[in-house]
Amino acid sequence: MKLTILGGGGFRVPLVYGALLADHAEGRVTAVTLYDTDAGRLAAVARVLAEQAEGIADAPALVATTDLDEALRGADFVFSAIRVGGLAGRAADERVALDLGVLGQETVGAGGIAYGLRTVPVAVELARRIALLAPEAWVINFTNPAGLVTEAMSRHLGDRVIGICDSPVGLGRRIALALGADPARARIDYIGLNHLGWVRGLHVEGRDLLPRLLADPELLGTFEEGRLFGADWLRSLGAVPNEYLHYYYFNREAVRAYQEAERTRGAFLRDQQEGFYGLMKDPATPALATWDRTRAERDATYMAENRDAAGAGERDDSGMDSGGYEQVALALMRAVARDERTSLILNVRNRTTLAALDADAVIEAPCLVDANGAHPLAADPLPYHAVGLVTAVKGVERAVLDAAESGSRADAVKAFALHPLVDSVSVARRLVDGYTEAHPALAYLRGR
Template sequence: MNGLKIATIGGGSSYTPEIIEGFIKKKLEGTLPLKDLYLVDIEEGKEKLNIVGNLAKRMVEKAGADINIHLTLDRREALKDADFVTTQFRVGLLEARIRDERIPLKYDLIGQETTGAGGFAKAQRTIPVILDICKDMEELCPNAWLINFTNPSGIITETVLKHTKIKTIGLCNVPIGMIYMAAEMHNVSPERIYIEFAGLNHLVWGRKIFKDGVDVTKETLEVIKDGKFFTMKNIPNMEWGPELIEALGAMPCPYHRYYYLKDHMLKYCHEEAAGTGTRGEVVKKVESELFELYKNPNLSIKPPQLEKRGGAHYSEAAVNLIDSIYNDRKNIQIVNIRNNGTIADLPRDVAIECNCVIDKNGAHPINVGHMETSIRGLLQAVKAYEELTVEAGVTGDYNTALKALIIHPLVNDAIRAKKVLDDIIKENKAYLPQYK
């Protein structure tokens, strides 16, 4: 009756104008009666929260949207009686990301924010915090939906599903980005493309591609094979090679380059770190420029420079998901959810990424069955790593953590895994209470 209350954890993020733009659009359409939006951050993020929060207020005022923007460091105040909670935080800020990218490179391993050893480190820092947030939610807003965008999204979603009572759905902008890429290949609007997705977060395959309901998988793969390849802002545009696409018979996601073109990507990571800096270092500069823009009291829209940040379509994915739950839309979106037998080759209690029907009761996965043999092996190996990573993040058990790294395809070496793990624990001591 009084309108919705939404809390965004990590409200000082440079991505916040994205989600504000989405909320304004839904409010003006009359489809999402958002009344109070709480942007929450921690003491270290206070300055950024104030800068981006004031921009959010200007955006709302310019649009004439009746939304109250609250800026707070008090998470409990923000969570009390919230209807939805969105998470977009980074434990340890960008300095921690840069360490995640550089530590693996010391041992000639790919350093990346969300996968491999770097993604493992990020997960270990994030798991205690997401569990703490969920503990507060269980007390202050037990019926709220947690919409998780915090990376590694699949691992964090699985942690919440396995270890809390909170209703959660994980989100990523990769699938929606792939839909836009396919639409561009076929020179049509994204609404006319439907892709049958299955896999894990940052390891998802487009198994079938449809344009206006007609199967165009073969034609789409031919375009990719011909060298008209695609990627995202944070992943180099490295050509797949026709043999790989032919063998796969499916559309890979941009992150698959780390697995299928491992040596090339490792070389690129080394060169990047020695030259312009790791992606985290580049993002640090981009963010610095963005916040200078955000400070401008005359700025009252999302600046186009935000696209350099790599989070394209985040707002669209997050706001559409909230809208579909609230309005019981029964439409199809690609999210991270409990498997429950959807992919027959994986355990029932793990998180997967796939097409789901979204209604007032949440996300209902569309059955996938068995995955192709060409996909299944990598899928199962990475999922085993994710299961162990969740367990290590919750328990702080050193041997479980070591096993997780050893079996990850981007580490896959016991000696280097131990060295990387020891460095991760040493460099992240302040953020790993579970490893006491």
């Protein structure tokens, strides 16, 4: 079975290959093709993967190429893990927004919109190429903003594109461990959009354990989200939000923390990865050890500004053990390729799961996965406050898709202005001006 990774020179690709190396079952991936437009990054990651595979007799064969058509032909699965504009683009997204007093995070608010505006056109072209050269392939989307990009690709690939994220499974795992439950035996009642969802129940042997957690401030203080949001707010919600909702519930504090930080997250990662890929130009550099060291530093500093704003302290080991998006991807591939029915939280078309959204809107929800793909399970209605956020952000995503298709500057302004974390048409116009100046890839946005 052949797996193609688009964005094969990306820093997190060794996580995926490591998961594949541990899979020795029948029907496993036997060939991996890495595709990237940057030959230098591609060569660096290929070196890391080669060291990972040392001593493993049945390691999947590796091919690295800058030829997209070569990469796609014959693929059974395609992972889309691209980053249009690189980390320099992410750093610019953050800075333009923060200079105007709004959040610039890469998937939430102004930064997420800017990233989506330059990523959607590329993702759509990839989807069209996949449909032509590998029409039977299943596409697993890692590319952020994951829900938005998955929806853009689904317009050309239908249900054969599925988005994944490790945030929900990591949150469920941390809640289960806080309650002394086995995460593998827990059923998580989670619903929303990517980076905008809530755990509303955690069921073990037919019993919902979440009320016990919400009633116990001491237990709530034992895991990342409990410290991040605080026991009082979680009790008020009656649910545990995805960590990215901290940007909504504590927006002013988050923006202030990011403005006061020495570097934005994107600038930190840009500098860190420039160092990593620079070191990898020397053939004497131990590839895997260098990657491991860089990854550990990256994980430890994740959402540091939010933790500072909340007084949540350092990120502990359980907080960093998110369950792994590579493990979600592997479980998804197994279920589809081997018809091993399983339940996973994925980004898929809504169908009838959330009544407030139309059938084609991509949501993040528990799904039954089998050889026919991922099927979202029925869910209880969201409370009004959550419906408001979900529908508002979905409206923003639709405006981004409209702008990417029409090339209309007015549609882009609309996307920014409608977002709850921008809330100003004047600021939205200035954001579009700032981003089009910062990103040549947004030159397609025309005045109207």
